[in-house]
Amino acid sequence: xxxxxxADLIARSNRLGADPKNTNYAGGNTSAKGTETxxxxxEPVELLWVKGSGGDLGTLTExxxxxxxxxxxxxxxxxxxxxxxxxxxxxxxxxxxHGKGGAAPSIDTAMHGLVDAAHVDHLHPDSGxxxxxxxxxxxxxxxxxGDRVVWVPWRRPGFQLGLDIAEIKAKNPQAIGCIxxxxxxxxxxxxxxxxxxxxxxxxxxxxxxxxxxxxADPFGSTMAGYEPLEPAERRAKAAxxxxxxxxxxxxxRPMVGHFTDAPEVLDFLARTEHPRLAALGTxxxxxxxxxxxxxxxxxxxxxxxxxESIARLRELHDAYRxxxxxxxxxxxxxxxxxxxxxxxxxxxxxxxxxxxxxxxKQTARVAGEFxxxxxxxxxxxxxxSTYSPISDAEKxxxxxxxxxxxxxxxxxxxKPHATRIALVTGAASGxxxxxxxxxxxxxxxVVIADxxxxxxxxxxxxxxxxxxxxxxxxxxxxTAAVQAAIxxxxxxxxxxxxxxxxxxxxxxKPLLETTEADWDLQHxxxxxxxxxxxKVAAKVLIDQGLGGDxxxxxxxxxxxxxxxxxAYSATKADQAHQVRLLAVELGEYGIKVNGINPDGVxxxxxxxxxxxxxxxxKTYGILEEDLGKFYAQRTILKREVLPEHVANAVxxxxxxxxxxxxxxxxxxxxxxxxxxxx
Numbered sequence: 001x002x003x004x005x006x007a008d009l010i011a012r013s014n015r016l017g018a019d020p021k022n023t024n025y026a027g028g029n030t031s032a033k034g035t036e037t038x039x040x041x042x043e044p045v046e047l048l049w050v051k052g053s054g055g056d057l058g059t060l061t062e063x064x065x066x067x068x069x070x071x072x073x074x075x076x077x078x079x080x081x082x083x084x085x086x087x088x089x090x091x092x093x094x095x096x097x098h099g100k101g102g103a104a105p106s107i108d109t110a111m112h113g114l115v116d117a118a119h120v121d122h123l124h125p126d127s128g129x130x131x132x133x134x135x136x137x138x139x140x141x142x143x144x145x146g147d148r149v150v151w152v153p154w155r156r157p158g159f160q161l162g163l164d165i166a167e168i169k170a171k172n173p174q175a176i177g178c179i180x181x182x183x184x185x186x187x188x189x190x191x192x193x194x195x196x197x198x199x200x201x202x203x204x205x206x207x208x209x210x211x212x213x214x215x216a217d218p219f220g221s222t223m224a225g226y227e228p229l230e231p232a233e234r235r236a237k238a239a240x241x242x243x244x245x246x247x248x249x250x251x252x253r254p255m256v257g258h259f260t261d262a263p264e265v266l267d268f269l270a271r272t273e274h275p276r277l278a279a280l281g282t283x284x285x286x287x288x289x290x291x292x293x294x295x296x297x298x299x300x301x302x303x304x305x306x307x308e309s310i311a312r313l314r315e316l317h318d319a320y321r322x323x324x325x326x327x328x329x330x331x332x333x334x335x336x337x338x339x340x341x342x343x344x345x346x347x348x349x350x351x352x353x354x355x356x357x358x359x360x361k362q363t364a365r366v367a368g369e370f371x372x373x374x375x376x377x378x379x380x381x382x383x384x385s386t387y388s389p390i391s392d393a394e395k396x397x398x399x400x401x402x403x404x405x406x407x408x409x410x411x412x413x414x415k416p417h418a419t420r421i422a423l424v425t426g427a428a429s430g431x432x433x434x435x436x437x438x439x440x441x442x443x444x445x446v447v448i449a450d451x452x453x454x455x456x457x458x459x460x461x462x463x464x465x466x467x468x469x470x471x472x473x474x475x476x477x478x479t480a481a482v483q484a485a486i487x488x489x490x491x492x493x494x495x496x497x498x499x500x501x502x503x504x505x506x507x508x509k510p511l512l513e514t515t516e517a518d519w520d521l522q523h524x525x526x527x528x529x530x531x532x533x534x535k536v537a538a539k540v541l542i543d544q545g546l547g548g549d550x551x552x553x554x555x556x557x558x559x560x561x562x563x564x565x566x567a568y569s570a571t572k573a574d575q576a577h578q579v580r581l582l583a584v585e586l587g588e589y590g591i592k593v594n595g596i597n598p599d600g601v602x603x604x605x606x607x608x609x610x611x612x613x614x615x616x617x618k619t620y621g622i623l624e625e626d627l628g629k630f631y632a633q634r635t636i637l638k639r640e641v642l643p644e645h646v647a648n649a650v651x652x653x654x655x656x657x658x659x660x661x662x663x664x665x666x667x668x669x670x671x672x673x674x675x676x677x678x
Contacts, residue, residue, distance in 0.1 A: 006049040016057055067102045152178045246355075250343070264372050279294060360418065427502060448471045477529055552596070595664070597665050
């Protein structure tokens with residue numbers, strides 16, 4: 001049963017974390033002190049419950065709390081070796097845990113344990129950080145809050161900061177909290193309600209003061225030509241630029257992207273002061289750990305052409321990498337971790353919006369959210385004073401902190417298809433859905449493209465949230481519809497790495513009953529549709545410069561002459577030869593093109609359910625429900641082929657094991673000798 005103090009803490013944390021004005025995603029931490037019975041001594045023991053490392057306040061549960069013995073935690077003060085060795089105290093927290101201890105204690109644990117208050121909140125509100133990063137933040141703190149909130153000069157999070165705040169609390173009994181220079185706020189209370197009330201009072205008071213006393217145009221006047229483009233033009237330009245920008249951001253390692261044209265971003269980029277402020281970088285540790293010390297900003301007006309913008313972005317990328325390397329070289333010591341890559345994580349394009357990057361979609365999206373937080377911080381600081389973030393030297397001490405490096409090293413090994421963005425056509429059911437589901441399970445971001453938007457979105461929601469899978473509408477016979485679907489994919493996840501041409505249908509008829517319309521429909525969907533999808537996708541893959549995979553779900557019938565399916569088999573043969581042709585043409589860009597030839601995939605198949613199964617059963621003189629068994633018995637292995645077996649082949653062809661294979665067709669038919677490739 002959850003202790004009442006811990007239960008109150010979780011409820012408070014969820015309320016605070018649910019409102020972005022209070023703190024950013026996974027930012028800040030909260031705590032509560034209380035008493036439980038020690039199961040060893042049967043005596044009361046004072047405990048500290050504190051949000052564990054890496055957790056998010058808005059979604060915090062009991063499993064996300066670290067639980068420590070307060071007496072042992074406070075006893076660490078007696079063995080503290082000083083600020084030069086304060087990192088050693090993190091390992092010492094392990095010796096203060098109660099029982100199994102719950103989640104791993106964060107670097108801010110000392111702040112919560114040493115401050116003499118039953119409840120403590122440390123948060124990263126935009127309004128509070130605006131005061132914390134203002135050039136005269138200390139004076140503003142006195143002016144805005146009087147003696148109720150105390151200014152704490154910048155200090156890297158750790159044991160010493162916990163001691164500093166504990167001392168401030170002891171010396172200022174009237175105070176309800178602190179502004180932490182360059183960082184955020186801390187508040188406290190003797191009850192959970194009082195701590196929450198004090199936190200919100202600091203946030204709301206800062207917000208109101210900025211609104212009442214701040215300049216109307218803290219980012220300066222509007223720059224002619226830098227105003228936001230119209231929404232449709234903005235989206236089109238973003239989709240055209242996204243593949244190139246993702247390629248630049250993935251120079252050192254592949255990245256997933258996120259795009260936003262939020263009003264805060266567009267307004268910032270339209271103002272005269274945005275180049276100066278962007279160059280100063282972010283300040284709160286949570287911000288620059290997600291966004292790098294500063295963004296890459298395109299210095300062209302909104303009306304610049306796509307070609308002009310791409311040429312300039314490439315120049316800026318070279319300069320950004322050189323600048324980041326210089327930053328690393330200027331501050332690194334022999335003990336510093338190796339440079340983690342010099343590519344930007346935030347790219348700003350005037351009139352268009354912001355591209356953000358990370359190892360997965362959630363990380364990329366959150367990086368963008370953090371930079372919007374940083375824009376809000378800069379607006380508030382500039383409205384009252386001058387934005388003055390912590391120095392590059394201090395940023396480096398955080399970014400390349402040994403403790404931060406250790407946290408990164410503890411992260412689980414990425415799945416085989418991590419960072420890969422896949423688009424699967426005809427994926428709302430059957431083989432396509434199985435492929436999309438398996439790709440997502442292997443770490444890919446998946447776009448389910450289908451003629452039926454509602455079914456595509458339903459299939460995507462079964463796989464995961466929109467950080468994992470989305471559904472889009474795609475009539476593969478229409479160039480504009482294919483372009484729109486791939487634009488949706490690019491804007492959702494930053495680019496494209498893997499395309500599966502799976503959309504298809506079949507009408508089982510003998511030659512004399514096959515109409516011209518039957519022929520055209522099947523060739524339009526499969527032969528023409530695959531061509532159009534491959535053509536539009538190839539432009540993205542080439543612009544990215546990251547290689548990629550194109551997979552065709554062809555058929556055993558592409559090489560086997562079966563009865564009563566002239567139109568279907570002919571178009572499958574067309575698809576099979578497209579594989580060979582495109583493998584040759586796209587190989588110079590590192591793009592592999594391979595095919596899969598399934599047969600007898602009855603269960604879960606949209607094609608079979610739409611009438612093809614009944615026709616094939618009639619052709620063979622069997623019941624439709626026995627068709628899967630029938631197909632299995634005519635194979636060499638006597639095994640029924642399922643959609644998941646085709647998905648397995650996709651994973652192998654697009655995974656690291658077959659990195660040197662292109663132009664191949666893999667049979668997934670349980671063995672049909674007449675369809676053996678020669």
